Amino acid sequence: MTTVLGxxxxxxxxxxxxxxxxxxxxxxxxxxALFYPQPYLNEALRKVPIAVVDQDRSQTSRExxxxxxxxxxxxxxxxxxxxxxAQREVYTRSIFGILLIPQHFERDLLxxxxxxxxxxxxxxxxxxxxxxxxxxxxxxxxxxxxxxVSRLVGLGVDLPVAEAATDPMPFIPVPLFxxxxxxxxxxxPAAFVLILQQTLLIGVGLLGTLPGxxxxxxxxxxxxxxxxxxxxxxxxxxxxxxxxxxESLIVSTYLIGLPYLYGIPRLGSVTxxxxxxxxxxxxxxxxxxxxxxxxxxxxxxxxxFAAIGLPxxxxxxxxxxxxxxxxxxxxLAKLLPSTLAIDGLVDVAQLxxxxxxxxxxFLGLWLLVAAYAGxxxxxxxxxxxxxxxxxxxxxxxAQEVL
Numbered sequence: 180m181t182t183v184l185g186x187x188x189x190x191x192x193x194x195x196x197x198x199x200x201x202x203x204x205x206x207x208x209x210x211x212a213l214f215y216p217q218p219y220l221n222e223a224l225r226k227v228p229i230a231v232v233d234q235d236r237s238q239t240s241r242e243x244x245x246x247x248x249x250x251x252x253x254x255x256x257x258x259x260x261x262x263x264x265a266q267r268e269v270y271t272r273s274i275f276g277i278l279l280i281p282q283h284f285e286r287d288l289l290x291x292x293x294x295x296x297x298x299x300x301x302x303x304x305x306x307x308x309x310x311x312x313x314x315x316x317x318x319x320x321x322x323x324x325x326x327x328v329s330r331l332v333g334l335g336v337d338l339p340v341a342e343a344a345t346d347p348m349p350f351i352p353v354p355l356f357x358x359x360x361x362x363x364x365x366x367x368p369a370a371f372v373l374i375l376q377q378t379l380l381i382g383v384g385l386l387g388t389l390p391g392x393x394x395x396x397x398x399x400x401x402x403x404x405x406x407x408x409x410x411x412x413x414x415x416x417x418x419x420x421x422x423x424x425x426e427s428l429i430v431s432t433y434l435i436g437l438p439y440l441y442g443i444p445r446l447g448s449v450t451x452x453x454x455x456x457x458x459x460x461x462x463x464x465x466x467x468x469x470x471x472x473x474x475x476x477x478x479x480x481x482x483x484f485a486a487i488g489l490p491x492x493x494x495x496x497x498x499x500x501x502x503x504x505x506x507x508x509x510x511l512a513k514l515l516p517s518t519l520a521i522d523g524l525v526d527v528a529q530l531x532x533x534x535x536x537x538x539x540x541f542l543g544l545w546l547l548v549a550a551y552a553g554x555x556x557x558x559x560x561x562x563x564x565x566x567x568x569x570x571x572x573x574x575x576x577a578q579e580v581l
Contacts, residue, residue: 181410186417187424190386194425197389199477204382208429211374216441222361224306228256229276230265237285239322243296246318247278252310269301276300276311288326306362356444356529364443368529369497369521371433372459376517377488379426379463380470384480387471404564411559415468415552422464423457430456434528446531454534455520455527458544462516465551472558495521519543 195201231244248255256274259265265277279297287294298315302308324345331341357364434452438445474480493499494512501509512518523540526532534541 181413183413183417183420186414187420190418190421191424193386194382194421197386199389200382200385203378203385204425205429208374208378208433211378212432212437215370215374216363216367216437219361219363219367220441222359222363222442224310224362225251226254227252227276227307227310228254228274229278229300229311230257230259230268230274231255231278231280232259232262232265233280234282235280235284239285239288240280243280243284243318243322244278246322247315250314250318252314269299275304275307278315288323289330291327291330356446358444363441364529366497367441367443368438368525369495371437372517372521372524373492373495375426375430375433375460376463376515376520377484377491378429379422379460380467381480381484383422383464383467384470384474384484385477387468388475388477388480407563408556408560411556411563414559415465415555418468419461419464419552422467423460426460426464430460434524438528443529445528447528451534452524452528455523455537455541455544458541458548459516459520459524462544462547462551465548465555466516468555469551469558472555491515491517494518497521513543514547516544516547519547 193200194204229247231247233240233244244255244258247253253276255278257268259268259277262277262279265274268274269277277299279299281294281296284294284296296315296319298311300308300311327345328338328341331344332338336344354360431453434456435445435449437443470480470483474483494508494515495517496504496512501512504512519540523537523544526537526540527534
C-alpha cells in the first residue's frame with residue numbers, strides 16, 4: 180500500500196537526483212536571489228543630467244539653475260548658449276532634458292507678472308521624466324512663492340498674511356511604507372513572489388514529465404476503485420509535502436531574508452508571512468502537477484513557461500494597473516496563485532497587515548489549493564485506473580503510479 184511518507188521520500192529524492200529539476204528549483208532560485216535585486220540597489224534614480232538654456236542671464240535665473248542642481252534628483256550638466264546646442268546633447272544622450280529660462284525672467288517676477296519656464300524632458304524613460312519634472316516643478320513653485328511673498332511684504336502686507344495669500348494650502352507629502360520613495364521597495368516584493376512561482380511551477384512540471392523508474396507491469400494488480408482513489412489522494416498529498424519541504428527554506432529566504440539583506444521595509448511578523456506563504460506554495464505545487472499532466476514533455480514545459488513568463492508578470496497587477504485590465508482578464512489573473520499572493524504578502528509583509536486583514540486573499544489561495552489538488556487527484560486516479568485495466572501488461576513508469 181502506498182503511503183504519504185513513501186511518496187514524500189520518493190519525490191524528494193527525485194528533486195535532487197534529477198539535474199534539470201534541481202537546477203530550476205534550487206540553483207536558479209539561488210541565482211535569482213543573488214543577481215535579480217542588483218539593478219535596484221540604489222532604490223531611487225538620482226542626479227539625472229539636464230542642460231540649462233539661460234536667455235535672461237540674471238542673478239535670479241542663475242539662482243534658479245543653482246537650486247535645481249542642488250536637488251537630489253537633477254544635475255545641471257551644462258549651461259548651453261542656445262536651444263540647438265542643447266538639442267544636440269539630447270540626441271547624443273549626454274543629457275535627458277533642457278530647462279529653458281526665458282528673457283526678462285527676473286523682471287517679470289519682480290513686477291508680479293507670470294514668467295513661465297519650459298522643461299523639455301525625455302519622456303521615453305518614465306522614471307527620468309518623473310524625476311526631472313518633479314524637481315523643476317518643486318523648485319520653481321518655491322521660488323515663485325518666495326518672490327510673491329517678498330513683493331507683498333514690500334507693499335506693506337504683514338508677513339503671515341503674505342505667506343497665507345501665496346500658499347493658502349501647504350502640501351506635505353509623506354511616503355508611507357516606502358520612506359525613500361524607491362523603486363526597489365515597490366517592485367522587489369512582488370517580483371520575488373513571481374520568481375518563487377515560476378521556479379516551482381517549472382520544477383514540478385519537469386518532475387512530472389521526466390522519466391522515472393519502472394515499477395512493474397500495468398496489469399499486475401486489479402484493485403477496487405476506492406483503493407485507487409485513496410492511493411491517488413495519498414500520492415498527491417505526498418508530492419505536495421515534498422515540494423513544501425523543498426520550498427520551505429527558499430520561500431523563507433525570499434520573503435524574510437532578502438528584504439532584510441536589501442533594506443526593504445518590513446513591518447509584518449515572520450509567523451504571519453509564513454502562514455500566508457503556506458497556501459501559496461501548496462497552490463503552486465498543485466498547479467505544477469496539472470501542468471505536467473497537460474504538457475507531458477519536459478521540452479514543452481520549458482518552452483511554454485519561457486513564453487508565458489511575461490504575461491504572468493503583467494497579470495500580477497503591479498507592472499500594469501489592475502484597474503486598466505478588462506474584467507475577464509482580472510478573473511483569469513485570479514486563477515494564478517501569484518496574483519492573490521502578491522496582494523496579500525505585500526500587505527502582510529510591507530504594511531504589517533494581519534491575516535484577518537487579508538482574509539479574502541488568504542481564503543482565495545486555500546480555494547486554489549483545494550481546486551488544483553482535487554483536479555490533480557482526479558488526474559492521478561485516471562492514470563492508475565488506466566494502468567490497472569489497460570488490457571495489456573506493458574510496464575508503467577514511476578511517475579504514473581508513484
